[in-house]
Amino acid sequence: MKLLDGKSTSLAIQQELAEMVNNKVSKGFKRPHLAAILVGEDGPSQTYVNAKVKACERIGFESTLIKLDATTDEASLLKKIESLNNDKSVDGFIVQLPLPDHIDESKVTLAIDPKKDVDGFHPMNVGNMTLGLPAFLPATPNGILELLKRYNIPTEGKKCVVLGRSSIVGTPVSILLSRKSEIGNATVTLAHSRTKNLPSICRDADILVVAIGKPNFVNADMVKEGAVVIDVGIHRIEDATKKNGFRLIGDVNFDEVAPKSSYITPVPGGVGPMTIASLLQNTFKSAYEKN
């Protein structure tokens, strides 16, 4: 069993981006500029946004963090988005989700110019992805593909099972692994809450991507000997032995499944850090490869 180390892979990608930016800047180009809007004071959201801003600083991207009050109304947020759409100094921006209940997330997603939508959530980017046309790919699915690529794990002709059909992870990852491309050409089954005989379907997978959102859901009985296991889940559970009182676990029962797998992502330090790398890759692309 080998660990798919998302943390070090993400850092390696960031290092490459830093060098590419230096190279561009030395040739007189401007630095890529990522802006992030954070509405309210949700704890995990603050952590995620701060990590993104910090990564920008580390690799020589410009970044702007726009903090809006939790009581900000939808119209003001949409106005802010409009101004970022029109701001030529900003190459890409994200609105950190989730948003407060009084704001319609899909309206917000639609308001972002697809050309600056480095999260890859706008229907225009999702449609272009589905059609195999140039697009900003959604960060987590793209991070998973990048991880497979960097560990030289072949996907062509492999049986993949994707567990979970969310718009943000499961559905796009199933589309990307199916399509005719370097990290693709797999035979993908998209499984979900209505799937029957789930353990037997999972056991058939050469590559199992788990994004079902249930702690320790996948056990050893659901995994084929030698499978590649990608765990997208992340859950806090209480743990009195830890200083902060909790630890993080995934959708996969790591202790049971790891010994059977050829490669497996740890939680934390697997898929999570790859998401930031993808976001930065999209921002770089937006800065220098205008579509």
Place this chain on the structure above:
Amino acid sequence: MKLLDGKSTSLAIQQELAEMVNNKVSKGFKRPHLAAILVGEDGPSQTYVNAKVKACERIGFESTLIKLDATTDEASLLKKIESLNNDKSVDGFIVQLPLPDHIDESKVTLAIDPKKDVDGFHPMNVGNMTLGLPAFLPATPNGILELLKRYNIPTEGKKCVVLGRSSIVGTPVSILLSRKSEIGNATVTLAHSRTKNLPSICRDADILVVAIGKPNFVNADMVKEGAVVIDVGIHRIEDATKKNGFRLIGDVNFDEVAPKSSYITPVPGGVGPMTIASLLQNTFKSAYEKN
């Protein structure tokens, strides 16, 4: 074995639409108006477009057929599209594919206002479909769903195998059958030219959708006893016993497969006619349910 009679199902849908239009017109609404652009004189394209126009006449839709010379340049076609986008009397329009080689099809697709894209080919509609948001669904995949629905064939929890990953049929049908909806909730495997052990994967399917574009590709050995078989292929083969010298066959070897299946689409008269019904449904929706 029962035939999934697309011809009569399509006519039934058209009859319903005719009644719905009459009802709308009696209340003072205008008739739905579909326009079609045909570039050049490709034989099958003329047949398809004429069938669409004829269907409009039959059910009380307005229709406009715009025939452009095969030598029409891209700019002129784009200008025509722009004028249809702005023509308030037109609810939806299509550009019949394929286009002559000197015209970029993806540019043409992108030029059509997504709100009038009743073929459902624009990335914006494909993206909304993938995200489960309101969209014009692509005609053939939607026709397949409608056929399953009208024959009360349950899809929830069923194993579906979709053979072929084209942007127009295979990929969208796999997305639609997976999603959380009335005709959906299936466990879908998308198989294609790089899939290994294809016969065994197909044999596992409760519902097999074949859109691989190869005549008689699926034989009895690839189909489970009692499966539902949907054949999207259509090929002309020479047949001296026929008056016109040819007959139409599908991607499925009908004579071999029919006895094993619970339901099967004939070719012709299966999926083909459903495509027109979907196009008319989309046009009706565009006329009266502005999104």
